[in-house]
Amino acid sequence: METLRQIVWVADWVVFGFFVLVAVSYTTATLLALPALLKLRRWSSTFYVDEVAASATSPPITLIAPMYNEAMVCVEAVRALLGVDYPTKDVLVVADGCKDDTVERLIAAFDMEEAMRSATATIPTAAIRTAYRSRSRPDLWLIDKENGGKADAINVGINHCRTPLLCTLDGDSLLGPDALHRIVQPFLKDATTIAAGGTIGIVNDCTVRFGRVTRIQLPNKWIPRFQVLEYIRAFASARVGWNAAHALPLISGAFGLFRREALVAVGGLDTDATGEDFEVTARLHRHYREAGIPYKIEYVPDAVSWTECPSDLKVLGKQRDRWHKGGMEVMWKHRAMLLNPRYGRIGMVSLPVFFIVEMMGPVIEVCGYVAFALSLWLGIINVPMAALLLALAFVLGLAQSIAALALEQYAFRRYTSLPDLLMLLALTVVENLGYRQLTVWWRVRGFWKFLRGDTSWGEMTRSGFNTADPA
Known part of the structure; x- marks a missing residue:
């Protein structure tokens, strides 16, 4: 019994230390994000897309869109992508062994015929079946290949990219009309820029007309609504903060711009990685x-790509445990970078914090629940003090969410209706009543899958865009 008391006492302090680290990291990210967004807002007031589009400095970009069973959304x-405002671009769709009629729909919709597209790199990939080119849009290409996964499909795109920059997207991505003009700016300002990531917005129940999001609103269902709040926290606060610290650990595969030569130099994407x-x-x-x-x-x-998020718990749970498993794989593969001065701020700060807060966080949180219950049973806890700490943790989490919403509203104001804003504020409280605990469970499940070497993964089902097109 005394040994158990000691174990619980240590666990309580570990959880308390974790809570302090989370509070410090979130607060620091928010404080770093605020001046960065102030600067961005001032810069945006002088950024005129028409002038930028008319300049001759914009480098050509290839948009690589991997698709697997995307028949519901592929044409839209x-x-x-074709409607994105940018002077010189190629759209390269890579069909990754689709089992539905994605390829047939694209061929019919864009009047495509078989064509030859020579490779410019030799990253190993699954076999290519056929390449197609649109008769009506010469800048649109489709490569049909054997199934090899998203990373393999993007590697096919890298191999057939003819431009100095390439943009990786999800198969259902809807880029904002000025997204490319904005995301290319770091490459124009500094020749050492090798990659840039954009913001991911949730398109569920937004209005889409002729391939563009014309009306932004919160989803009608609760599950996507919670994800909107999560995405705002992740992008408007966390990533802006890490970027301001020059230690950005992650570029989302749903919208990233890369120098082609940089990706070729590292051998493309890892097809064995869950979180490529x-x-x-x-x-x-x-x-x-x-x-x-x-x-x-x-x-x-301020460069935005809109994508459909899971709308039911089963698909969302599979997505989240896959994300967590993928994150743990990356941490293990690149563990030599952790707390290694050779890798600068990324090795000394962002990756260690990411590992503890994001990767180990769910496990520590579950241990905290168990330790709290055992502490009550053993009578070694000050109940009023524990209640105060729990209340403080809740308030700090609430404050972090509200701060992220405030940053998003100040800098971008994507959600403008009063009902949407009130709902977002309500979500900061409601998500703690079950949804947060579910996400913790899914991530613990992903952690367990990593330990077991489990490679299972379900498909993401689509419901299609809320299109206002006459057809």
């Missing part, structure tokens, strides 16, 4: 640090 998504976007970001940091080559990896918060 490609139409959106996180892994390639870490590998780029590692490669350039070890080679002693100056580089920058940036985050551009």
